[in-house]
Amino acid sequence: MAVQAPERRPPSSQGGFQGLRGRERPTGGFELWSWLFMRISGLVLLILAVGHVLIMHVLDDGVQRVNFGFVATRWQNPFWRTWDWALLVLALIHGINGLRVIVQDYVKWPGLRFAVDMAFYITGFALFVLGTVVVFTFDPSQWPGTT
Amino acid sequence: MAKRKSDVGTLYKGSPGQWSWLLHRITGVAVILFLFAHVVDTAVVGWGPEAYNRVISVYHNWFVQLLELGLVAAVLYHAINGLKIMLFDFWPASARHMKPIALASTGIFVLAMIPITIIMANGILESAGVIS
Numbered sequence: 001m002a003v004q005a006p007e008r009r010p011p012s013s014q015g016g017f018q019g020l021r022g023r024e025r026p027t028g029g030f031e032l033w034s035w036l037f038m039r040i041s042g043l044v045l046l047i048l049a050v051g052h053v054l055i056m057h058v059l060d061d062g063v064q065r066v067n068f069g070f071v072a073t074r075w076q077n078p079f080w081r082t083w084d085w086a087l088l089v090l091a092l093i094h095g096i097n098g099l100r101v102i103v104q105d106y107v108k109w110p111g112l113r114f115a116v117d118m119a120f121y122i123t124g125f126a127l128f129v130l131g132t133v134v135v136f137t138f139d140p141s142q143w144p145g146t147t
Numbered sequence: 148m149a150k151r152k153s154d155v156g157t158l159y160k161g162s163p164g165q166w167s168w169l170l171h172r173i174t175g176v177a178v179i180l181f182l183f184a185h186v187v188d189t190a191v192v193g194w195g196p197e198a199y200n201r202v203i204s205v206y207h208n209w210f211v212q213l214l215e216l217g218l219v220a221a222v223l224y225h226a227i228n229g230l231k232i233m234l235f236d237f238w239p240a241s242a243r244h245m246k247p248i249a250l251a252s253t254g255i256f257v258l259a260m261i262p263i264t265i266i267m268a269n270g271i272l273e274s275a276g277v278i279s
Contacts, residue, residue, distance in 0.1 A: 004162050042226075042233065043233070045226070049226065050222060050226050055220050058267060059266075060198055062267065062270055064270055066206070091182055102176065103174060104187065127186040130190050134193045138193055
């Protein structure tokens with residue numbers, strides 16, 4: 001578990017972009033999978049997150065039109081429940097992995113780094129559980145006449 | 148890289164992509180911190196219309212809508228810059244054209260933000276009572 005992660009820096013002016021070597025990347029192990037995950041989830045989030053933001057916050061009066069009835073109607077369609085749940089899961093993992101990478105850069109003391117990472121992981125897991133339960137158990141028929 | 152005279156007294160440290168690297172981090176942190184709050188406020192929908200509508204009315208405040216415009220900009224910048232990063236990573240030859248590609252990705256972001264800002268500014272001014 002306690003693999004010493006290499007320190008990350010901003011793109012270097014010496015190597016990085018020159019020639020065909022491209023940017024630095026992890027050479028193996030967990031950090032390589034993390035690197036790959038960020039890119040693949042990033043591509044999916046490009047659709048899920050940008051789409052969500054445009055639909056919910058920009059088009060068609062944006063968040064002004066959002067209320068209980070709006071959510072109840074929207075979540076009658078399993079497509080949107082699935083979209084929202086996939087967005088929840090990918091955004092949480094992508095975001096918290098991003099935080100972990102940033103913590104590697106700024107929190108040097110191992111004990112504190114572990115504590116800060118754990119705080120993010122626990123927060124992320126709690127929100128994953130909360131969001132999952134709500135997305136899949138929400139039943140507006142408990143409140144008749146609201147849709 | 149030797150320091151040029153014009154570099155003295157600037158924040159530019161000579162690394163290509165320094166500013167987009169920093170903006171990518173800042174926008175990423177901003178979005179994940181908002182997401183923490185947003186999962187909780189959406190979860191309130193499970194407690195019924197009264198609770199949820201009270202919580203969601205926070206988003207109908209003009210100042211919060213101003214922050215919301217910032218959130219949309221952050222998501223969009225992070226997404227477009229992320230695409231640029233992937234282009235350089237998976238097609239290293241493109242790094243030879245780093246400057247025009249960086250310029251193009253910034254340009255796409257700015258162009259997309261123009262209609263978005265106009266649309267959202269309408270809602271903000273409405274909430275603030277400036278226009279009806």
